[in-house]
Structure formats: C-alpha cells, structure tokens
Amino acid sequence: xxxxxxxxxxxxxxxxxxxxxxxxxxxxxxxxxxxxxxxxxxxxxxxxxxxxxxxxxxxxxxxxxxxxxxxxxxxxxxxxxxxxxxxxxxxxxxxxxxxxxxxxxxxxxxxxxxxxxxxxxxxxxxxxxxxxxxxxxxxxxxxxxxxxxxxxxxxxxxxxxxxxxxxxxxxxxxxxxxxxxxxxxxxxxxxxxxxxxxxxxxxxxxxxxxxxxxxxxxxxxxxxxxxxxxxxxxxxxxxxxxxxxxxxxxxxxxxxxxxxxxxxxxxxxxxxxxxxxxxxxxxxxxxxxxxxxxxxxxxxxxxxxxxxxxxxxxxxxxxxxxxxxxxxxxxxxxxxxxxxxxxxxxxxxxxxxxxxxxxxxxxxxxxxxxxxxxxxxxxxxxxxxxxxxxxxxxxxxxxxxxxxxxxxxxxxxxxxxxxxxxxxxxxxxxxxxxxxxxxxxxxxxxxxxxxxxxxxxxxxxxxxxxxxxxxxxxxxxxxxxxxxxxxxxxxxxxxxxxxxxxxxxxxxxxxxxxxxxxxxxxxx
Numbered sequence: 001x002x003x004x005x006x007x008x009x010x011x012x013x014x015x016x017x018x019x020x021x022x023x024x025x026x027x028x029x030x031x032x033x034x035x036x037x038x039x040x041x042x043x044x045x046x047x048x049x050x051x052x053x054x055x056x057x058x059x060x061x062x063x064x065x066x067x068x069x070x071x072x073x074x075x076x077x078x079x080x081x082x083x084x085x086x087x088x089x090x091x092x093x094x095x096x097x098x099x100x101x102x103x104x105x106x107x108x109x110x111x112x113x114x115x116x117x118x119x120x121x122x123x124x125x126x127x128x129x130x131x132x133x134x135x136x137x138x139x140x141x142x143x144x145x146x147x148x149x150x151x152x153x154x155x156x157x158x159x160x161x162x163x164x165x166x167x168x169x170x171x172x173x174x175x176x177x178x179x180x181x182x183x184x185x186x187x188x189x190x191x192x193x194x195x196x197x198x199x200x201x202x203x204x205x206x207x208x209x210x211x212x213x214x215x216x217x218x219x220x221x222x223x224x225x226x227x228x229x230x231x232x233x234x235x236x237x238x239x240x241x242x243x244x245x246x247x248x249x250x251x252x253x254x255x256x257x258x259x260x261x262x263x264x265x266x267x268x269x270x271x272x273x274x275x276x277x278x279x280x281x282x283x284x285x286x287x288x289x290x291x292x293x294x295x296x297x298x299x300x301x302x303x304x305x306x307x308x309x310x311x312x313x314x315x316x317x318x319x320x321x322x323x324x325x326x327x328x329x330x331x332x333x334x335x336x337x338x339x340x341x342x343x344x345x346x347x348x349x350x351x352x353x354x355x356x357x358x359x360x361x362x363x364x365x366x367x368x369x370x371x372x373x374x375x376x377x378x379x380x381x382x383x384x385x386x387x388x389x390x391x392x393x394x395x396x397x398x399x400x401x402x403x404x405x406x407x408x409x410x411x412x413x414x415x416x417x418x419x420x421x422x423x424x425x426x427x428x429x430x431x432x433x434x435x436x437x438x439x440x441x442x443x444x445x446x447x448x449x450x451x452x453x454x455x456x457x458x459x460x461x462x463x464x465x466x467x468x469x470x471x472x473x474x475x476x477x478x479x480x481x482x483x484x485x486x487x488x489x490x491x492x493x494x495x496x497x498x499x500x501x502x503x504x505x506x507x508x509x510x511x512x513x514x515x516x517x518x519x520x521x522x523x524x
Contacts, residue, residue, distance in 0.1 A: 001063055003028050007056045008046065011298035014054035024058050037066035044185035045299070050290050052299065072174035073204075074104050080209030082108040086515050087231065087241035089218050089255075091115075092146020093501045094247035094492030096198070097168070098508035099205050099212075105516045109210040110239065112231075114217035115143030117202070118195035125150060128328045129419045132394040137217060140329040140339065141251040141466070144214065145198035147493075148501040150327070150341065154319065155187040155502050168505045175200045178344075186303070190344025218248075218255070221262065221488070228487035243515045247491040247508060250469035251331045253376055255494070264485060265474055266372040268364075269496050272318065272467040273382065273435055274356030275427065276338040277401060277443075278416055279458045281323050284351040287450045301346040304353070308445040315442030318354035318467055322346045326418040326461055328394045335383035336396055338418070338461050350417045354464040355446075357438045375470035386430050386463050395421035397430045401458035405440050416459055430462050472496030480514040489514060 005027045013019045025032045042057040084107045088095045091113035099109035115121060115138040124138040141147045148154075155169065169181050172189070176197045181187035189197065202212050220232040221244070230240040248255045259266055281302075285295040288302035295302065301322035308315050319339065323346030329339040340352045364378040390397045396418060400410040409426045416422055428436045447454035473490035474483055475497075482488040491497065491511040498504035 001061075003030070003060045003062055004041070005058050005060060007058065008053045009056065011045075011052060011054050011296070014043075014056060015298045020056075024060055028060055028062075030060070030062055034062050035060050036064060037061040039066060040183050042185065043183050047288050047290070047302070052289050072170045076100070076103045076204060076208045077106060078209050079103050079106060079108040082106055082209070084108065085110055085241060086243045086245060086512070087112070087239060088245045088247060089231070090146065090247035090249060090252075090492070090494070091144045091202070091212065091214075092247060092249050092492065092504060093148060094146075094498065094504040094508035094511075095245070096145075096201050096205070096508070097171070097505040098245050098247060098491065098512040099210055100171070100201065101509040101512035102515070103205065103208050103210055105512065107512075107516060109205065110241070111205065111210065111212045112216040112218065112233070112239070113144055113212070113214050115139075115214065117144045117214055118149060118198050120214075121150070128330070128394060132420060134330045134333050134335075134394070136332045137215070139331050140327055141249060141331050144202065145195065146249050146504075147251070147329075147339075147466075148504075149194050149198055150191050154500060155181055155189065164506045164509070165502055168502050168509075171505075172197060175204070188342065188344070188346075190346075191341045192343045218258075220258065221264075223262070223485060226484055226486060228485060242487045243489070243518065244487060245489045245491050245508070245511050245515065246473070246495060247504075247511075249492070249494045251466060252494055253331075253380070256373060256376060256471050259473065260371070260373055264482065264488075267472045267474065267496075268361055268372050268375045269468070269470055269472040270359045270361055270363075270375060271379065271465075271470050272314075272316075272356035272358055273379070273431070274315075274318075274354060274439055274464050275431070276326050276340060276352055276354050276461045276464045277458055278326060278350050278352040278418075278461065279453070279455070281349055281351045283452060283455065283457060284322070287452050301351065303351075304450065306355075306446050306449065308442050308449075310357075310438040310441045310445070313360075313438055314358040315438050315445075316356065318356050318464065320351070320353035322351050323348045324350065324352055324417070326350075326352050326416065328396075328418070328420050329466060330383070330387075330394065334387055334392075335380065336386040336390065336394065336463065337383055337466055338396060338464050339466065348417065352417070354467065355439060355442065356464055356467055357435045357442070359435075363432070363434065372471060379465050379470050382431065382463055383465055389425065389430055390423040393420065395423050397425040397427055397462045398422035399425060399427050399460050400456045401443060401454055401460050402456050404460045405443055405454065407440075413459060414457060416461070418461055422459070422461070427460060427462050468499055469494050469496050479518060480511050481518070487518075
C-alpha cells in the first residue's frame with residue numbers, strides 16, 4: 001500500500017531522516033517498522049510566519065517495496081537513415097528538446113547553432129567579463145544550450161500543463177540532473193551543472209543519427225510559393241528542408257530583421273525593462289527567515305518574489321538569484337545588458353534580482369517607423385545608451401539603492417559580483433523617465449513589504465532589458481506553422497511562445513510533434 005501524508009515541520013526535523021520517518025509514521029497512524037520506503041513527493045519552504053517551516057508531501061510504502069523507474073529516457077531509435085528530416089535553428093532548450101522529440105518519432109533532426117559548444121563558449125564568456133569583448137555569435141545568449149545554460153538553469157514555469165513539465169524534468173534527470181528537481185517547488189539546476197547535461201543531450205542526438213552543427217549561422221530562408229525549401233548559412237552553404245523549426249531565442253535580432261526583410265509577418269511585443277539589484281545574501285536571509293544572524297545549516301539561501309502596481313503598471317522581481325552573480329549578457333559590441341545566475345548550491349555571498357516595469361507598445365511610439373521591430377529598436381536604444389554613458393566598456397551604470405530612490409549619484413559603491421566593473425551614475429540619466437519613476441516608487445513599496453530591503457548595502461545595476469522577446473512570430477494554433485509560410489514553425493522564447501527553460505522545452509516538443517503530424521511532399 002502507498003499512503004500519502006502532508007507534514008509541516010521544522011527545517012531541522014526535515015533534514016533528519018530518522019525524525020522525518022518517525023513523524024510520517026505517526027501522522028499516517030502506522031507502525032514505523034511497516035514503512036519500507038519513504039519518498040518525498042513535493043518540498044517547499046514556508047517562511048510566512050516567524051517560525052520557518054518545511055512543507056512536505058510524502059509517499060509511504062507500507063508493506064511493499066519501492067521500485068525506482070528503470071530509466072527516465074525514452075528508447076531513442078537510430079534515425080541516421082530516416083527519410084524525413086527536420087531542420088532546427090538554435091540549440092537552446094527549445095531546439096534540443098525538439099531534436100530529441102524528432103528522434104523519438106523516427107525523424108532525423110539537423111540542428112544548426114550560430115554559437116559554440118558549451119565548453120568552447122567559456123572562453124568567450126571570459127572575454128566579455130575580463131576583456132570587455134563581445135563575440136556576437138558566442139556569448140551568454142548564443143551557443144549550445146542557449147541563454148539558460150550560463151544564466152542559472154532555473155526550472156520554474158507558470159505553465160499549467162503539469163504533465164508536460166514533469167516530462168521535461170524527468171528527461172533532465174535522465175541526462176544527469178539531480179533527482180531533487182522532481183520534488184522541489186522551485187527546481188533549479190545551477191550554471192555549474194547544466195553545461196554537462198546539455199552536452200549529454202547533444203551526444204544522444206548525434207549517437208542516434210541526428211546532426212548538430214556549431215558555428216553555423218543562418219543568413220537566409222529559402223521560400224518558394226510560400227513553402228520553406230531550405231536555408232543559407234554565413235559560410236555560403238545551402239541546407240535543403242521542407243520543415244524548419246525556428247528556435248533562435250529572444251536575442252536573435254538579425255533573424256528578426258531577416259524575417260522582416262522577407263516580408264514574413266511578425267508583431268511587435270512589449271517586454272519588461274528595469275534594473276538588476278544586488279544585496280548581501282545574509283541581509284535577504286535575515287529578512288526572509290526572520291533571523292538575527294546566520295540562517296543556519298538547514299535552510300537554503302533565501303529567495304524573494306515581489307510584485308506591486310505603480311501607475312497602472314506592474315513592477316516586479318524577475319529571475320531572482322539567491323547566492324548568485326550578476327553577469328554581462330550583451331550580444332553585440334556597443335551595448336550593455338545584465339542578467340543573473342546562481343551555482344547549484346547557491347552559496348555565493350550576494351543575492352540579485354531583476355526589478356522590472358511592464359511596458360506597453362505606446363511607450364515605444366518614437367520607434368513606430370520600425371513596424372514589427374519597434375520594441376526591439378527601443379530595447380537596443382536603451383542598451384546602447386547605457387554603454388555610451390558608462391564609458392563604452394562592459395562596466396555598467398550603478399547606484400546604491402537608497403541613492404537611486406533619492407535621485408543622488410552615489411559617492412562610492414560597495415563590492416559587487418559584477419566583474420566587468422561599476423560606474424557610479426544617477427540612473428535617471430540612463431533609463432527612460434517613466435521606467436525610473438515607477439522603479440523608485442516600486443522600491444519604496446518593496447521596502448515596506450521587506451523591512452531592510454532598501455539599504456545603502458544594496459546596489460542597482462542597469463539595464464535589465466532581455467526579459468522576453470520583443471517580437472512575436474504568429475503561428476496557426478492547430479498546426480503551429482506560420483500562417484503564410486508552410487513548413488515554418490516559430491518556436492520557443494524568441495518567437496514569443498515561452499519564458500524560460502521548461503516552457504521553451506515544452507514548446508520545442510510541441511513543434512516537433514507538429515512536424516510529425518504534417519505531411520511534407522519531399523526534400524528539396
């Protein structure tokens with residue numbers, strides 16, 4: 001018999017296996033000796049009261065043994081000689097999960113990625129951080145694994161399709177992620193571990209007959225009679241196909257320009273814009289866990305989530321990284337972009353989070369002549385202005401949080417995890433006034449919700465601008481193809497259909513399944 005129980009207990013009790021089993025037996029009304037296995041089904045931390053509790057949903061195997069699943073990965077067939085091929089542009093989570101689903105369906109995926117493999121990317125990330133040099137094809141956003149690989153590996157999603165989410169998490173465990181992502185309320189892999197998992201996914205694709213091409217940037221889409229026929233690459237090669245999954249991510253501005261030049265319908269899409277704020281992790285721990293000193297050995301680095309309405313717009317925390325780092329995430333020379341990540345243990349001394357303001361297309365009226373690229377043009381202008389004002393390097397404009405609210409340039413700045421460096425500036429000179437005004441009001445409200453949050457220890461870095469894609473590429477709700485271009489499947493975050501690793505992976509699988517259900521007339 002399997003019996004489920006719900007416990008709300010202290011962090012110390014939750015960390016002790018014998019205590020946990022004893023409490024579970026008592027709650028279930030069974031003998032301790034009858035429990036052959038205790039499995040944690042769901043775990044979260046409840047810090048709403050003065051006494052922090054761990055919320056656990058447990059499965060007790062009473063009088064029967066627990067059998068772990070033999071494997072979490074499908075039995076992928078060899079597709080090296082498959083007649084049906086699918087071309088996938090982009091090796092982020094949408095592209096990789098699409099490729100694996102194609103293999104599962106007996107199709108041969110050909111994945112092309114403008115950037116480098118996960119190991120080779122590291123040199124280009126170092127070049128941004130240390131030498132202030134941005135490689136437009138290999139950076140925090142472009143390369144194997146996409147933006148999520150070196151920016152945290154958060155697995156949160158607002159998707160209500162829990163079965164799909166569970167499948168994605170199980171596949172990640174099958175490729176080497178720790179099993180705790182299956183039980184945590186807010187699962188997270190960590191930037192230090194995700195690259196190895198991504199590499200294993202690529203190895204599986206190749207082993208089963210798929211193709212993965214790095215340093216291969218698409219420069220044209222070949223279309224005849226509104227049907228995809230292939231692509232051209234920067235090297236001058238032509239790759240023929242009749243089914244193309246476009247999974248290029250939210251920062252592939254050259255791809256958006258290409259689509260516009262070819263008359264392929266797109267829509268401008270508002271995003272959110274703001275800053276990235278950093279606090280000492282110990283300060284956030286004290287606020288969230290109501291402790292006077294250190295959080296102790298049984299609690300993880302505390303996260304937070306904040307949402308307020310200011311002037312009719314949402315001001316909210318985005319991609320909060322406990323025990324993490326702020327990173328330079330520009331994708332071209334002449335721009336500044338910040339993002340954050342945490343290692344798997346979330347054990348670094350700072351906490352950071354994007355704090356952003358909802359935008360509307362009316363805010364970007366000065367760029368209306370750019371048509372569907374108006375939001376992208378607005379986004380780029382903000383990033384380029386920040387770069388120019390801060391000295392034309394990857395050092396970012398920054399300000400102590402209390403000075404930001406008071407509209408004062410900081411006389412000095414504390415230590416930051418952002419390695420390219422900080423330039424003390426009044427951020428009201430950097431970001432649009434309607435964004436800055438709402439951020440200031442939002443931070444004051446946050447300070448009332450979290451006493452101690454507004455402090456001279458906190459530092460604001462600007463800008464946080466790549467929160468989501470600035471365009472949406474339309475597609476048919478049923479077959480997921482572009483309404484006019486047959487065989488073109490806009491996919492993932494860049495096309496406006498996802499917002500993170502898990503939702504992008506789900507959308508990649510959906511698009512792959514759509515290619516399987518369609519009937520291409522033949523290659524070439």
